[in-house]
Amino acid sequence: MALGSGVAHGADEILGWDTSNFRIGGYVRAWTSFNLQNPPETPEDDRWDPSMVRGSLMLDADLKTGPLYWKAIGRADAEYKTDYLERLEDQNQAATPGGPGSDLTDTYNQGELREFYFDYSATDRVRFRVGKQQVVWGETDFFRAMDVVHGFDYRWRSFLEPESDELRKPLILVDTTIDIPEAGGSLQLLLRPGLDRDKDIGNTYDLFGGRWALQPNKGIDFLAPGLLTTNHDHSDGDADDPTGGVRWSGFAGGIGYSIAYLKTFNNDPVVNSAFAPYKEAPEGTLGDFIHPEIDLFGVTLNGYVPSIDSVLSTEIVYTKDAAFNVGTNFFGGALPGFGGIKKKDVLQTMVRLDKNLNLQSLLGTQRPSFFSVQVFDKWIQSYDRDDDIVELVGFGAPIKEHTTLLTAILGLNYKNDSINPMLAVGTDLSNGGGFVIPSVEFVMGDSWRLRAEADLFFHDGQKEPGEIERDTHLFGGFANNNQLLFRLTRQF
Template sequence: MRSKGVSKIRASVLAVAAALGGFAGSPAWGADAAGNYEVAALQPGDAAVKSWAADDFSFNLSGYARGWVSVNLEDQPELKAIGEKSKGKLSMVRGSLLLDADAKTGAVKWKAIGRVDREYKTDYLKDLERLRETNGTDQGGHANSILDNYNRGEIREFWAEIPLGERVTVKAGKQQLVWGESDFFHAMDLVHGYDLSWRLFFEGENEEWRKPLTLISTKIRVPEADGMLAAYIRPGVDRCQDIGNTYDIQGGRWFFQPYRGFDLTAVTDKDCDHPSGDYRDVTGGVRWSGEAFGLNYSLAWLTTFSADPVANSAFRPYKKAPEGAVFDRIHPQIDVYGMTVSGYSSTLDAVLSAEMAYTKDQPYNIGTGAFLDPVVPGNVGIGLGGVKLKDTLTTMLRIDKDLDLQGIFGTSRPSFSSIQLFDTQVLNFKESDDLVRLFAYGTPLTEHNTILTAFTTLNYRNDTINPGFAIGFDLSHGGGFAIPSLSLTLNDEWLARIEADIFWSGNRSNKVAFSGQRSQLFGYFDNASQLVFRLTRQF
């Protein structure tokens, strides 16, 4: 009941924070009229490649070339301080090329996905680069070009899937594993981290931003119980940068206010060898999904790395001294136990879904207030006072419904709409723990952090013209976002989209770095509203 198009829409709903490779060349191959690539027919005399001529061999190549342009809609205080304007300037000019190759040799399926991303250094990015020089965080060989934040080139996936009998399949290699029901606030979808360095809002798919890992995964179908058992093991051969979420901490366009133009890597390192989170440690998980009483459900356990980093402070070291001048970013291991359930309600004519995840020993930083406490000497704020582990409970409730707006707006079919409520609760919460929500801010963590989102999409001319609107509110601290958008299918090859990402902070945004001023989720995005254009050529 959840189409790929629905997943795209959900991924655009929120913030607060993902595909390439290919091969071609051995046997001869070409494209058919639909643009699919297949191995060319072999001639009888082609003895050297006869082994490729089996009936059960196939090869397909697809992909896209994509471009983005974004424009700032507001002036930003960091650049105002050096006499530069932000409003109206291009914040992003980006291009990507993705190749997706599929092959089948006998019963074995193969996949290779590669992507190359490149950006143009706009005047706005040059301003941020100069600001890094002004504040002294572009020295010592750190990020010589701000484009180091954004340029990429990698093999995204490379795996083989082998059936073992009629019920079991095993997939080995670099891959993506999706567990859970929610698309942006990831309660159970924690196998992978996400690369959020070049974007935090605007439309796309989680598959583009999820950081694939080298896994051995399996699925075991159990029809007698109307279910399937899935499991994976991560042997610990990935790179350090593959672990946890990646944010734009090098002073770029998506660093949280008021830290744009401040290269945090000048005073911190990422420690992947920390005793609480060594990237070479083996991790894994097990998930059962099935149907019962007309409901779809799942139960899961996994041990993984905390998605968001915490600071191992030089002032209050956690288990080992950091190597960075001020702190190291670490991703301690956590255990997550979760469940999902969804089903159709004939009374509401809607699909109702729920997801719940209990996290054991979620790490948080300690130390609210400014960097150095002017009242109590020796107290360290902005999250640099140590690390404390707390259990958390994350809950998601959602209702998906097709609204009949044809008579009102003249749409060609009912409009898919969704309302979603997300809540993260810190269990055994104590104000005396002095926990902060995010290091580099002195904002106290609250017991509940609750977000309400909603969106709808209208469909015209057989889904070739699709206006949409998404909105969200931070019910705990104020602030929110609105995203009006328009998606166009120009023909079978060309797709276009334009959207505005509009934020308001509810007066919870910092104005001065390291000051300990109050700043909650949408305060991070204050003055970051933008207009985004995207054009895709599929092949």
């Protein structure tokens, strides 16, 4: 049946357009999470209250037009305002009105074209990918040293969403790859022209008093007018400045390796304090969050070791002029970290072992189980305790010369991989604390996936509301924030 003048016939043609080179897929996904503990910031008992009721629609489209291959990925997210969120919102409006914490669902809701780029092969050796995209460098999982081309959006789920692609913030890039088989590798040239939105730079955290604000900051919106602002135009961290890098990746003697240089932004923001301005006065009454530019030099190695039947990986990254906040006792301990900014070179190393374990007879699994353990160390160069660097802005604990973290993952498979339990654990070997995340994913046919997960944190110190403290390190900020989560996905 003809649909109109000049319309071609056939299953691969619609309205005269050849659809044989077009594909679209995606998912519909829903999350529900519940508080397993009572956060002390609110007057009510919040245990067992829903902390998140969220839905997402993601569309992923591919199109081939002549020599160009196009990719577009869009995602829309919407949340239901639970009673718990409404209580946090009310506290924000009462104490720090006018900021993003005054309308939490508006902060969590978003719709965007996450990726939109084209691939073009100029020759059989030279390829270009141009547009908004994600580029992954490095070997690390939970704690990243080399994978800092992009920032991550940790506002709505912290670091817990298992797919990093869902949290990574895509950028407009020109990614050029040149294959050089004579040397056994390829050269990647990465240019970010500086055309992105300001908010696409660096990591974004819950600084507005939402469900993932570090204790005791739930219900306190630090981004409210008159407190702190986010400044992406600072002279030492202007989001409009072009950045980029170069990486050589190769394979030699059974070892995969890469050597890279990257100019980017300090992924974690630091405070340009109004009491000790760095290079220029801040706009906020207390200060500005900024992302100073940094230079990274990195090496990665990975290879199979027959004697232990495992794959070993390592990542070594030297960061020049990483920015830190100082002042563990600033303003009598009421504003730790607001004593200024100090820059230090940092050496980060990671060693990881990946191995298949034969647990069939012990646990009844259907096939060998995946096991991975990773040790990550952050070493501040020319460390001097008198520098008075804080580990976390707003918390009084000083950072140590070495911060060493250990993580491990064990994945099991049952019933032809239709039931897949997993256990992820991590601990801060330098300061104490960590997490335990047991989960199970049910695979139901080709389209449906159900994930159940518990996010459990332990710590050696925590900050109570109004407290002056000196012992809250990374995982202490997650105190009283254990969660039970269910995630249902329909792929298409």
